[in-house]
Amino acid sequence: MFSHLHKPDFEHFQQTLFNRTNDYIPLIELGIHPQMREKIMGRPAVSVKDEIDFMRSLGYDFIKVQPGINIDTQRSVAKNANVAADRSWSSEHDGVVHDWESFEKYPWVKKADLDYSRLEEAGKTIPDGMGIIGQYGDIYTTVWEMLGFENFSMKIYEDPELITAMFEKVGELVVSMFEAMAGMDFVKVLWYSDDLAYSSGLMVSPDFYRENLFPYMKRIGDLAKARNIPFIFHSDGVLYDIMDDLINDIGITSLHPLEPISMDMAELKERYGDQLCLCGGIDVDQLCRAEPEKIRKMTRDFIEIVRGKGGWCAGSSNSIPEYVKPENYLAMIETVLKEGSW
Numbered sequence: 140m141f142s143h144l145h146k147p148d149f150e151h152f153q154q155t156l157f158n159r160t161n162d163y164i165p166l167i168e169l170g171i172h173p174q175m176r177e178k179i180m181g182r183p184a185v186s187v188k189d190e191i192d193f194m195r196s197l198g199y200d201f202i203k204v205q206p207g208i209n210i211d212t213q214r215s216v217a218k219n220a221n222v223a224a225d226r227s228w229s230s231e232h233d234g235v236v237h238d239w240e241s242f243e244k245y246p247w248v249k250k251a252d253l254d255y256s257r258l259e260e261a262g263k264t265i266p267d268g269m270g271i272i273g274q275y276g277d278i279y280t281t282v283w284e285m286l287g288f289e290n291f292s293m294k295i296y297e298d299p300e301l302i303t304a305m306f307e308k309v310g311e312l313v314v315s316m317f318e319a320m321a322g323m324d325f326v327k328v329l330w331y332s333d334d335l336a337y338s339s340g341l342m343v344s345p346d347f348y349r350e351n352l353f354p355y356m357k358r359i360g361d362l363a364k365a366r367n368i369p370f371i372f373h374s375d376g377v378l379y380d381i382m383d384d385l386i387n388d389i390g391i392t393s394l395h396p397l398e399p400i401s402m403d404m405a406e407l408k409e410r411y412g413d414q415l416c417l418c419g420g421i422d423v424d425q426l427c428r429a430e431p432e433k434i435r436k437m438t439r440d441f442i443e444i445v446r447g448k449g450g451w452c453a454g455s456s457n458s459i460p461e462y463v464k465p466e467n468y469l470a471m472i473e474t475v476l477k478e479g480s481w
Contacts (some may be wrong), residue, residue, distance in 0.1 A: 149270030156369035161449025161481030207254030271318030276332035336376025360390030
């Protein structure tokens with residue numbers, strides 16, 4: 140669709156994630172809903188080849204691939220016919236683990252159960268000019284989902300040893316995925332995602348993250364550093380209270396998704412633009428409700444913030460759900476491809 144506007148250049152994409160180039164602005168997304176892919180392609184996008192064809196046709200330099208894993212966190216799934224079938228939410232109260240007995244009985248996923256077949260297929264089929272991002276995350280999110288947020292919050296004070304054990308179980312499993320992905324020479328970016336904050340502030344204290352989560356994230360950062368490849372971190376919300384931890388201790392090179400309601404793109408660029416590549420920022424709400432010309436203007440405004448400076452990969456402020464207007468999504472992409480170089 141837009142392939143005539145952009146020849147894939149994964150090396151340039153990598154250098155942008157390192158904040159080392161300002162030639163032009165590449166595109167990025169954490170996720171694009173299958174229904175959106177089908178609307179644009181006119182057919183389902185299921186296989187690795189479909190993924191490559193879709194991303195390349197829109198002007199992306201990469202495909203993002205996850206290991207296969209199935210962790211039961213007992214999410215509830217929406218049954219309303221007017222809501223997408225994959226809409227789900229986590230328990231606010233109790234979960235699949237609520238004490239030491241249920242912890243011991245829970246059928247924990249083993250490293251041998253992890254499936255890397257899509258990554259291996261991608262490594263064999265990725266065309267010249269494109270590259271592969273290895274992505275997974277949610278150590279913190281998985282722990283609280285398995286406990287239920289209310290129970291999780293109580294256990295922080297009532298049974299911190301259980302919290303530590305939960306983080307160890309989930310953290311070691313997730314780190315093992317990144318160890319496997321970092322060992323694949325065709326995986327040239329690592330991307331860890333975990334929502335740690337609301338638009339009003341962090342979900343728990345910075346010290347809790349420093350004690351329970353950040354040691355695992357640092358191990359992932361060390362894997363990226365050893366390979367000299369970028370390390371992207373995704374979290375919604377306001378992250379200023381832990382930004383130094385993320386940059387200086389954990390070693391992220393790139394931050395996603397820059398929710399406008401939480402952190403201002405211009406302020407982030409001013410405060411951290413010499414240390415981080417910023418990724419995303421185009422408001423998903425506006426992508427859903429506005430008209431294409433407004434989206435083009437929003438995108439141009441972001442381009443002006445980084446003009447001549449670089450260090451921005453353009454994309455939405457979270458991901459592209461199926462209810463985004465396709466014409467708005469495409470307007471954002473086309474504006475970047477046509478006007479995001481100098």
